[in-house]
Amino acid sequence: MDGGFIAPANPRASYLAQREAIDAAIARVLDGGSYILGPEVEAFERAFASFIGVRAAIGVANGTDALVLALRALGVGPQDYVATVSHTAVATVAAIELAGARPLLVDIDATMTMDPKSLERAFLTPPGRIAAVLPVHLYGHAADLEGIGALARRFGARVVEDCAQSHGATLGFCRLGGWGDIAAFSFYPTKNLGALGDGGAVVTDDEELAARVRMLREYGWRERHLSEMPGLNSRLDPLQAAILGVKLARLDADAARRRAIAARYDHGLAAAARLTLPSRRPGTAPVFHQYVVRHPERDSLRAALARRQVGTLVHYPVPVHLQPAYRGRLALAPGGLAESERAAAEVLSLPIYPELEPDAVERVIAAICDFVAAD
Numbered sequence: 057m058d059g060g061f062i063a064p065a066n067p068r069a070s071y072l073a074q075r076e077a078i079d080a081a082i083a084r085v086l087d088g089g090s091y092i093l094g095p096e097v098e099a100f101e102r103a104f105a106s107f108i109g110v111r112a113a114i115g116v117a118n119g120t121d122a123l124v125l126a127l128r129a130l131g132v133g134p135q136d137y138v139a140t141v142s143h144t145a146v147a148t149v150a151a152i153e154l155a156g157a158r159p160l161l162v163d164i165d166a167t168m169t170m171d172p173k174s175l176e177r178a179f180l181t182p183p184g185r186i187a188a189v190l191p192v193h194l195y196g197h198a199a200d201l202e203g204i205g206a207l208a209r210r211f212g213a214r215v216v217e218d219c220a221q222s223h224g225a226t227l228g229f230c231r232l233g234g235w236g237d238i239a240a241f242s243f244y245p246t247k248n249l250g251a252l253g254d255g256g257a258v259v260t261d262d263e264e265l266a267a268r269v270r271m272l273r274e275y276g277w278r279e280r281h282l283s284e285m286p287g288l289n290s291r292l293d294p295l296q297a298a299i300l301g302v303k304l305a306r307l308d309a310d311a312a313r314r315r316a317i318a319a320r321y322d323h324g325l326a327a328a329a330r331l332t333l334p335s336r337r338p339g340t341a342p343v344f345h346q347y348v349v350r351h352p353e354r355d356s357l358r359a360a361l362a363r364r365q366v367g368t369l370v371h372y373p374v375p376v377h378l379q380p381a382y383r384g385r386l387a388l389a390p391g392g393l394a395e396s397e398r399a400a401a402e403v404l405s406l407p408i409y410p411e412l413e414p415d416a417v418e419r420v421i422a423a424i425c426d427f428v429a430a431d
Contacts, residue, residue: 060365062412065246065409070303070310078299082295082299084096085294090294101114104259104300108231109230111260111263112260117290117292118242118255119147122242122256123148123151123190123218125272125288126216126269133156133157134156135185136158136187137183137184137187138187139179139213140192141163141194142161142388143168143393143396148376149376158184158387161377161396162177162178163395167194169194170191177390177391178389179207179210179211187213189207189213195334195347196221196225197334197342201235216240217232220241222345223311225341226340227337227340238258240257242256243257248311250303252295253296254296255292255293273288274290275287311344314343315341320421321406330431331350331424332349344408346371346405347406348405348406349403349406351404356427357424360426361420371405375393375397377393407420
């Protein structure tokens, strides 16, 4: 061994880097006596809406609920299809079904986000009404929202952004989450903006949609104990809201550190044979929730890195449409999902988080270069 184990992610390091402020925020909530919604959640909602550049943010229990509530707020129904991708966390597709709608899976492009060409084919020969499009900003990279948005407008569909991995990323001069009709965020501990437990948020510039989400997250109440519509119990915990408020203040600085690590990987791995590095979309500023490379012998590369004490992850090893719960029963875009299936066999997430030390980055680069040189 040439050093200690390098973890692929380290949410504890994020806590330790801000321990004093986070502990003070937790103590403030405990002393305040308001433990469901209340001022801490409201303060975070205002701060997060301002950060994204929208009128409203609504804190909810987790990222999956955020997607469900966003779709329900749009009025997506049982006969409606929602177009999304198969190369994603299963939560994206599960949320569509939890909202009562039908997933329609389209393929991805070189950035491993939704391919507008595949989406257009789905619109031209739909299995039914496509009420919404749900692009995933995977690994912290923006999907082609300009192309996707143009198609959605052309065919009368709404756009729901899955921003679970893209806190703070931009397309043009706009942060992701502010492009579509409505967007969903996750605050799972390993996210760029991560809680110390579960949490999520729905953001929108549409005040009517925001009001519907606020009602839907709490039993359909506008007035307490009076349900105007069937709703859920999905509320952001005040402790998590206070923690997120602390972390939000340094999110841009953390993103800058992630970009610096990504740039070092880019340079150090540029000549690595048969290794495909992340593709950036022009006009975007990714936030590198993951730094994902591709290699035709991914599993051998991963094993070699493990022998060198380098931890890696695979996001995601099996496309949703090939998983046992979904195989054979979901609608697919014409032409199939060949690129999604190729990506699942090749992708490998390298260690990346703001607290990752420079010498650890160099060890990762050296281990990969040694593998490809011997390959």
